[in-house]
Amino acid sequence: MKRLTREQLATRVARDIPEGAYVNLGIGMPTLVANYLPRDREIFLHSENGILGMGPAPAPGEEDPDLINAGKQPVTLLPGGSFFHHADSFAMMRGGHLDICVLGAFEVSASGDLANWHTGAADAILTAAGLSYLGLGLEISTPGDWGRDLADAQSFLGDGIWWTSLFPGLMIILLTVGLSFLGEGLNDMINPLLKKERA
């Protein structure tokens, strides 16, 4: 499978968002979508912590600790934007007023079932509950990512979540053992010293 970069994925999702849409971007990779929204479209970004009309990240030095997104990173407010409290913010989400939500997911099946981290389940469920459209963004794991997956998963070991470490760990062990057997086999076949001994 040809793999999209995070930026390509964000660009692809952004292209599907129409003019006038009220959109919530999930924490993590979905946040990137904000950087690739077509400039000729008026799109309203909602942030669960009480912002509508959220703008891009501020210039260095202009960060405001009272103006952050759901991932607690500094953002800006566009002209026409507004602030509101949490109950109103979730009324927008749960009352079905938003048009699009872009979720980050742990795993997605071909039929669209999504799995999330155990500890993050609450957020994913509630956002999925009130929306008419879900855009899912996730990266496909490849051998080069197993090390990163393992490193990510290790931070959950302390909570007793061992299974996320198991599979990348097993794949790395399998790959290493496989390569070592391959090396042994090749050595047996073509090492001239061994050939002499056998003869």
Add this chain to the structure above:
Amino acid sequence: MVNKTVASLQAAVADVPDGATIMIGGFGVAGQPSALIDALIAQGARNLTVINNNAGNGETGLAALLKAGRVRKMVCSFPRQADSFVFDALYRAGEVELEVVPQGNLAERIRAAGAGIGAFFTPTGHGTLLAEGKETRLIAGRPHVLEYPLAADFALIKARRGDRLGNLVYRKAARNFGPVMATAAACTVAQVDEVVDVGALDPEAVVTPGIFVHRVVVA
């Protein structure tokens, strides 16, 4: 003359008893009433149940209250963050209880307590661990879970400006839980940047009307 302003942070939290349930405003550090939390640490109340969106960041504010061993139970939507190490360690050591509440349920349960609503049905969490043991009902063909209000003895919140009547306006996204928490506590204490004269706040723009606020203190 009504005057809800309090002379010191110390006086603002002096009567918080051991075992109290306390709402603390803020989303991460935005809107966190750090000066009131520091005053609460100095005051010494123990065995607290704290309701907040998170479970502390870094080592200041709510994290400092946790580190001081004053919190028996956290009720929050999102405990784990890159800098929530104080809570993480206490939780792993079994020294603090945790009730995870989906963020919209947290806001709505607080709102319900403030508005005198007995309980409400929501589809959020149905069929998950979060709904275990809770009453459910099929409404318009969709399964819902019964959720109860969340009230507190004290709410500690942060606002930009207040007046002696308790009217408040906030600053940007630091508003977050402040207005709903203010409605749901027996005693709401607001930490403000400045106290202005009565009439100075535009009545069309007051976010929290003074009826919900009991004490205002400058920090």
